[in-house]
Amino acid sequence: MKLILLGAPGAGKGTQAARISAALGIPAISTGDIIRSAIKTGSPLGLELKSYTDKGALVPDELVVALLQDRLKDADCENGYILDGFPRTIEQAKFLDRAVHIDRVVNIVVEDEVIVRRMGGRRFCPTCHATFHTVYSKPQVEGICDHCKAPLTIRDDDKPETVLHRLKVYHDQTEPLEAHYADIMLSVDGTRDVEVIASEILEGLKA
């Protein structure tokens, strides 16, 4: 199965992608994680990517498409995958339309005010990319990743002013994709308990 997770920054795409991936046995591919890994290398490409993410702007379509194309060649993508954070523009959606057949799109709906509150508490594992929250999804040991025991960090683009800009970019450039995928889209209320949302998504995908 090939899935897309749509939703605003902080809607819970990464959180749900991890659960769907475990349940369906297909990889979750986050273009945000791919970009952050490239930034960590300190390469010229990484520095260029950082100049966009630091501002909360989208990385140009041609760069992000090339990064995704590389990742989709990996053997673990043979039986399907979950795309978390791609596509984000109509141009990226057109690339996917030409390249692959997408089975379903899950749209996680959360109001902006809830997102702004959530982002302040997000903690991120720079090693295995797991996501936690200081209130809603606490790690077993404060500040330490449950999975790989690395110290958790705060993402550079989670500063309040950057979050507001990312929300504006989402409404301007990504929200129009809801119309593009209306025929295959399952919308879920992303303001409830994480496990309740995951069950609803998995049930919806069976239908």
Ligand code: AP5
């Ligand atoms: P990316 O990493 O994709 O960021 P994003 O889409 O802005 O989404 P987030 O990762 O911030 O949030 P999420 O929806 O995954 O929520 P999460 O599960 O973490 O992209 C970063 C940047 O890279 C972009 O700004 C752009 O510059 C660039 N980029 C990436 N892809 C691109 C593309 N295709 N084209 C161009 N540029 C691209 O949850 C958030 C928090 O809430 C966590 O703390 C979590 O624990 C908590 N939480 C989750 N669910 C719940 C719940 N139900 N209740 C309470 N708390 C919850």
